[in-house]
Amino acid sequence: MTQVNYNLLGVLPNDDILSQCIHCGMCLATCPTYELTKLERSSPRGRIKMIKSIARGEIPISEIFADEMNFCLDCQACETACPAGVKYGSMVEAARVEVDNSEYGSFFKKKIKKFTLKYILASKRNLKIVSRLLYYYQKSFLPKIVNKLCEFKIFPQRIIVLESLSPKVSKKFSDSAILEITEPENEIKYTTAFHYGCLMNVMFADINRDTVELLSKTGCKVITPKDQQCCGSLHAHNGDFETAKKLAMENLTVFRKHNYDYLISNSAGCGAFMKEYYHLFKDEPELKEAAKSFSERIKDLSEFYSDILPFEFKTNNEIITYHDACHLVHSQKIYSQPRKILRAISGLNYKEMDESIWCCGSAGIYNIVRYEDSMKILERKMENIKKSGAEKVITSNPGCMAQIEYGCRKNNLNITVEHLATFLNRSES
Ligand code: SF4
Numbered sequence: 001m002t003q004v005n006y007n008l009l010g011v012l013p014n015d016d017i018l019s020q021c022i023h024c025g026m027c028l029a030t031c032p033t034y035e036l037t038k039l040e041r042s043s044p045r046g047r048i049k050m051i052k053s054i055a056r057g058e059i060p061i062s063e064i065f066a067d068e069m070n071f072c073l074d075c076q077a078c079e080t081a082c083p084a085g086v087k088y089g090s091m092v093e094a095a096r097v098e099v100d101n102s103e104y105g106s107f108f109k110k111k112i113k114k115f116t117l118k119y120i121l122a123s124k125r126n127l128k129i130v131s132r133l134l135y136y137y138q139k140s141f142l143p144k145i146v147n148k149l150c151e152f153k154i155f156p157q158r159i160i161v162l163e164s165l166s167p168k169v170s171k172k173f174s175d176s177a178i179l180e181i182t183e184p185e186n187e188i189k190y191t192t193a194f195h196y197g198c199l200m201n202v203m204f205a206d207i208n209r210d211t212v213e214l215l216s217k218t219g220c221k222v223i224t225p226k227d228q229q230c231c232g233s234l235h236a237h238n239g240d241f242e243t244a245k246k247l248a249m250e251n252l253t254v255f256r257k258h259n260y261d262y263l264i265s266n267s268a269g270c271g272a273f274m275k276e277y278y279h280l281f282k283d284e285p286e287l288k289e290a291a292k293s294f295s296e297r298i299k300d301l302s303e304f305y306s307d308i309l310p311f312e313f314k315t316n317n318e319i320i321t322y323h324d325a326c327h328l329v330h331s332q333k334i335y336s337q338p339r340k341i342l343r344a345i346s347g348l349n350y351k352e353m354d355e356s357i358w359c360c361g362s363a364g365i366y367n368i369v370r371y372e373d374s375m376k377i378l379e380r381k382m383e384n385i386k387k388s389g390a391e392k393v394i395t396s397n398p399g400c401m402a403q404i405e406y407g408c409r410k411n412n413l414n415i416t417v418e419h420l421a422t423f424l425n426r427s428e429s
């Protein structure tokens with residue numbers, strides 16, 4: 001698994017680290033933004049060169065630099081391709097901090113981003129209040145009126161897009177729908193802990209319920225602490241390392257109170273970041289061991305059912321394909337595990353998708369803040385989905401799910417998208 005240098009915590013890497021790039025260009029063909037522009041500056045190699053020049057003080061931060069740092073999806077496909085082991089992700093994340101502290105980039109967008117990360121996503125209470133309001137809005141007649149006002153150009157068109165991309169808020173949030181202790185249905189095989197996330201808690205409660213139900217049906221006791229927190233990944237990826245560390249610390253404290261064999265994650269981004277908690281605290285003696293033990297026991301759902309608890313799932317004769325979430329395949333290096341599970345399901349017609357590891361363009365909030373670029377990237381994904389001939393796309397990340405569902409609606413495709421947890425829970429025999 002990729003080990004990010006969290007010692008840097010938002011500070012541009014030193015010359016030694018930046019010089020690990022040997023300019024071979026092996027990453028270029030895997031980079032979605034380079035593929036869009038064919039400009040060197042939109043490639044990992046070009047961006048590293050710019051970051052290096054800025055870190056050395058050879059050039060100042062510029063509009064172009066700011067734009068390139070935010071144009072990058074942080075998908076980390078370049079890390080998978082890199083023969084020199086360059087940790088590009090931590091470089092671009094540190095560079096974004098520099099951009100946020102500079103005069104470049106939209107002042108308004110920067111303020112909104114900071115506020116959302118610090119006061120909404122990092123606060124379970126505030127996130128639940130905002131989500132509840134959004135739930136009532138989504139259920140009301142208001143969206144129809146807003147859409148009409150957008151059609152007549154009284155409100156900006158972007159609002160329609162934002163609404164179509166936003167997943168529906170769950171009626172009952174995960175933390176009230178899932179018991180703190182769920183006993184296994186049969187003989188106990190493992191005691192697991194479950195992290196239900198922040199947005200997953202309020203917007204994908206059905207997937208969280210499917211995950212717990214699946215674990216329980218397959219012989220796992222599931223501990224779902226009510227006082228757990230957001231993992232902090234969105235904060236770290238967007239340069240708010242202080243909040244990311246605070247949230248990580250709270251999670252360490254909460255999960256330490258319980259005895260469990262594995263901590264199951266059903267969200268690629270959360271799992272990837274929680275596996276990095278150890279590196280986050282490796283210079284803090286009092287937390288280092290707790291963080292190590294925590295990180296070592298994180299398992300993505302697909303890892304768990306492939307490597308720890310193989311299970312015989314059954315289904316009807318569906319034609320499915322699989323989309324690899326970037327934070328699963330590039331950050332956690334999980335590629336074969338979901339395929340092993342899916343290919344072993346009797347009655348299933350599994351079709352491998354071309355470029356399954358190519359980003360779908362969701363990338364956290366990228367599809368909202370860089371909608372046009374995100375849609376170009378999504379179109380390539382949709383072409384590959386169509387070519388696969390599948391009637392259903394399985395994936396392991398809620399962001400990818402919402403983005404691909406949007407792509408299906410936009411292209412009028414009769415293809416459904418399902419999270420692996422839901423698919424396995426329904427397939428379980
Ligand atoms: S993280 Fe993704 S978009 Fe950014 S440079 Fe690497 S491959 Fe390109």
Ligand code: SF4
Pocket residue numbers: 020021022023024025026027028044045048078081082083084085086088
């Ligand atoms: S593959 Fe690695 S070493 Fe080669 S150009 Fe890309 S980042 Fe640099």
